[in-house]
Amino acid sequence: MDILLPRTLDEALGMKSDHPEAVPIAGGTDLMVEMNLGHRRPPIALDVHRLPELRQWRCTDGTLFLGAGMTYVRIIRELPGFTALAQASRSVGSPQIRNRGTIGGNLGTASPAGDALPVMAACDAEVVLAASGGRTRALPWHQFLVGPKKTAIEPDELILGARWRVTRGPGSFSKVGRRNAMVIAIASLCLVLDEDRRAVRVALGSVGPTVLRVPQAEAFAAGALAEAGVWDDPAALLPPEVIEAFGERVAASARPIDDVRGTAAYRRHACGVLARRALRWAIEDRQAGPAGHGRPAGSWGARC
Ligand SMILES: Cc1cc2nc3c(=O)[nH]c(=O)nc-3n(C[C@H](O)[C@H](O)[C@H](O)COP(=O)(O)OP(=O)(O)OC[C@H]3O[C@@H](n4cnc5c(N)ncnc54)[C@H](O)[C@@H]3O)c2cc1C
Structure with missing residues (x-):
């Protein structure tokens, strides 16, 4: 298996465009399990774990943007005021899994049991996708999650993150x-x-x-x-x-x-x-x- 190691988002999107069959790997807590069980053997893995652009969150103009590379540990530490999101993050796996596992991975796997997904659905989140050449699009969560373990992502796209309007209330x-x-x-x-x-x-x-x-x-x-x-x-x-x-x-x-x-x-x-x-x-x-x-x-x- 070839492993692609982009240093920037632009580089990653270029690689995805050249190799649409490359499977992104972030924390690997879903993908490595599938590979260990022999359910999946991608010819190429594209490591998105280090991309600085995916590892950020920001709260601007009433909207929270959560980068795909945000791990559960960081959400718990950095976003405790987003109670439901922090509670869902605390309930994921073990400390090791929370340290590696990401929001982008939860979205990419699209399991009906993904713990971050009900929070995003209740918050009316949009999933932000990007492809090379500066193309981006945002899909409402229900248009992105189209079935059990099925998403609407195109082969040349990566998940940038999710965003939603921040509401006041418990x-x-x-x-x-x-x-x-x-x-x-x-x-x-x-x-x-x-x-x-x-x-x-x-x-x-x-x-x-x-x-x-x-x-x-x-x-x-x-x-x-x-x-x-x-x-x-x-x-x-x-x-x-x-x-x-x-x-x-x-x-x-x-x-x-x-x-x-x-x-x-x-x-x-x-x-x-x-x-x-x-x-x-x-x-x-x-x-x-x-x-x-x-x-x-x-x-x-x-x-x-
Ligand atoms: C022991 C154990 C316990 C777990 N417990 C829970 C739990 O309690 N709750 C829960 O919800 N999950 C749980 N999980 C599953 C997993 O940890 C989560 O789904 C996690 O969010 C996956 O994130 P990751 O970064 O590790 O994803 P990865 O394994 O790296 O990737 C998962 C999928 O998303 C795709 N992907 C990742 N990033 C991107 C991107 N930027 N763009 C496009 N595609 C992308 C990958 O190609 C892959 O298909 C558990 C897993 C293990 C092994």
Whole structure:
């Protein structure tokens, strides 16, 4: 196997254009597993791990841009105010995996169980792609992730990163697995409240061919928060039966299958549990305010 070692993004894009069959490798925590198992043997690997252009993030004009080469460890250290993103990053693998694994790799693999993906879906992220000659395009997450382990990337393109409009409001990521750590999700969920638009956004992982949004349940929750006066008064409470009904709606929107990790019925049940918890946490976080629960000020109000 040939290994290409570009020093800059331009060089990498030139190499990808000359060798569209070259497979990018970032942290290698997915690709090397596939190679070790004999599932994949690329003729050429293109090492994107060192490219400085992919290893940056920036928060400008209300938008967060997360370079494809951002590792989970760096997200946890450098972006703790993006609560759901940091929680998802903390839940990935082990310290070694979090040290190597990247956002670009999670997107490139496009597993329905990828932990960063529900966060990006709930945040309405766009995936930014580049090809040589200065060509770039941005695809909404649902046009990029087109199926289990399938993306819309072209052979001459690389993932530059993902970007999304930063919203004000609490959010969380949680997942259910066979054990507490080092586990592939049986079901995962990201819920974010958008205080300014009075919207609730929910994305599910591991319970469909790709990450799913649940628009009907989102509209129900936003309406229920309005009806109970919670948007205007953080001390107002949501009746327990409404939280229950929200969980049922989220569970009904899942499209799970039976597999070695869990049955479809268990996964659907887990979605309901995760949804109810996430909504309760969000309401509690609103009651505590942006600096609540001992977190730094602005932790649910990360601004760009
Ligand atoms: C023990 C173990 C535990 C794990 N636990 C979890 C977990 O809990 N949650 C989770 O979500 N994942 C988990 N993973 C999977 C993996 O760590 C993540 O998916 C990680 O984000 C992959 O990133 P990477 O940089 O290592 O990707 P790589 O393996 O380098 O690449 C993965 C894919 O993305 C493509 N790619 C990478 N970068 C680019 C780019 N810039 N442009 C175009 N294509 C690109 C590659 O060609 C490849 O197809 C685990 C893996 C292992 C081995």
